[in-house]
Amino acid sequence: MLHPRNTEVFFTLNNGVRMPALGLGTAAEPPKTLPPTKQAVKAAVKAGYRLIDTAWAYGTEPYIGEALKELFEEGVVKREDLFITTKVWPTHWDLVEKSLEESLKSLGVEYVDLLLQHWPVCFERVSDPNGVNGIARNPTSSDGKPLLNKKGDHKETWRQIESLYLKKDPRIRAVGVSNFPSEYLDDLLKTAKVVPAVNQVELHPQFSQLKLRETCKNHHIILESYSPMGANGAALTELSIVQELVKKYDASPGAVLISYHVRQGVVTVPLSQNPKNIAANVELVPLTQQDIDALNKNGEEHIVRYRDEQFAYPVPGFREGHERA
Ligand SMILES: NC(=O)C1=CN([C@@H]2O[C@H](COP(=O)(O)OP(=O)(O)OC[C@H]3O[C@@H](n4cnc5c(N)ncnc54)[C@H](OP(=O)(O)O)[C@@H]3O)[C@@H](O)[C@H]2O)C=CC1
Numbered sequence: 001m002l003h004p005r006n007t008e009v010f011f012t013l014n015n016g017v018r019m020p021a022l023g024l025g026t027a028a029e030p031p032k033t034l035p036p037t038k039q040a041v042k043a044a045v046k047a048g049y050r051l052i053d054t055a056w057a058y059g060t061e062p063y064i065g066e067a068l069k070e071l072f073e074e075g076v077v078k079r080e081d082l083f084i085t086t087k088v089w090p091t092h093w094d095l096v097e098k099s100l101e102e103s104l105k106s107l108g109v110e111y112v113d114l115l116l117q118h119w120p121v122c123f124e125r126v127s128d129p130n131g132v133n134g135i136a137r138n139p140t141s142s143d144g145k146p147l148l149n150k151k152g153d154h155k156e157t158w159r160q161i162e163s164l165y166l167k168k169d170p171r172i173r174a175v176g177v178s179n180f181p182s183e184y185l186d187d188l189l190k191t192a193k194v195v196p197a198v199n200q201v202e203l204h205p206q207f208s209q210l211k212l213r214e215t216c217k218n219h220h221i222i223l224e225s226y227s228p229m230g231a232n233g234a235a236l237t238e239l240s241i242v243q244e245l246v247k248k249y250d251a252s253p254g255a256v257l258i259s260y261h262v263r264q265g266v267v268t269v270p271l272s273q274n275p276k277n278i279a280a281n282v283e284l285v286p287l288t289q290q291d292i293d294a295l296n297k298n299g300e301e302h303i304v305r306y307r308d309e310q311f312a313y314p315v316p317g318f319r320e321g322h323e324r325a
């Protein structure tokens, strides 16, 4: 039976903007280095990807900017063919516009399609010449603990984001959040003037987040999965339940893990700097509802969070039922 590729599937956000179901993640980190992001973006766009996921905090925006410039000059795509997401890091919890300006400058574009609040936490701003634009990305106190700004209010970040959106700032087409558990979404929605269009969270067959899925569905918030392969090392590709589906469909593990999201109406942004994996992740596997239910059950019974950020431990619901990866 003929079926589309994951790059040909789009979902409609709660403000009518269309978002591609599959994008390229760009949170490169050691042992990977940042510059290869440029070639990864070029390879992905040439393979049909139209969504690029980045963030002020990743340090990859300048390399994405270089890739975009060449792709536009070579006539491969136009700006309006792409969907670019960036995010406001907790160091900039009260400086949303500054964060957006810095991201746009590094990316060399006039607007982003989606601006996300990266985490519902606030950090102290500490100078660091090796940080992002001179600011420490993960500030720590002398005992090595995350340096949270205790007087900060994570809802201020959303207030600033929605205020840009409400005044129809041409630099953003849609706005959303990331790493918001149900408890925080419910709380935000009590006072929010704009319902976030997207909530980007860790989501995969070892962390299926059924309660959060229900909350997002009730508010027409599209879920977006990060770490769909299990982050660095791609541990999920080895999971026995995934390997069974690889055999059943004669598919690649990457395609199974991506199709699991796309078939549930979830956007996903695997990171890859390997053209073979970038291409493999495009293939849509016709998983049945039974396959998806089994993967979701696994992710409720054996929870593993691969991006287990210590600074988020105070967020209610963040550590519920988790084991360490
Ligand atoms: N909002 C947030 O707080 C967060 C957002 N993110 C976003 O999500 C993106 C993806 O998550 P991330 O944590 O990076 O990790 P992923 O789960 O996407 O895993 C990345 C790893 O998977 C490998 N990989 C990719 N495709 C395949 C494949 N088909 N077969 C085998 N291995 C594969 C990559 O290696 P190779 O390069 O060799 O292919 C890489 O080592 C990030 O890059 C970022 O954009 C991530 C974390 C937090």
Ligand SMILES: O=C1O[C@H](CO)[C@@H](O)[C@@H]1O
Pocket (backbone or CB within 6 Å): 027, 028, 029, 055, 307, 309
């Ligand atoms: O988006 C993100 O990626 C990093 C890892 O680089 C994680 O801390 C953050 O939420």
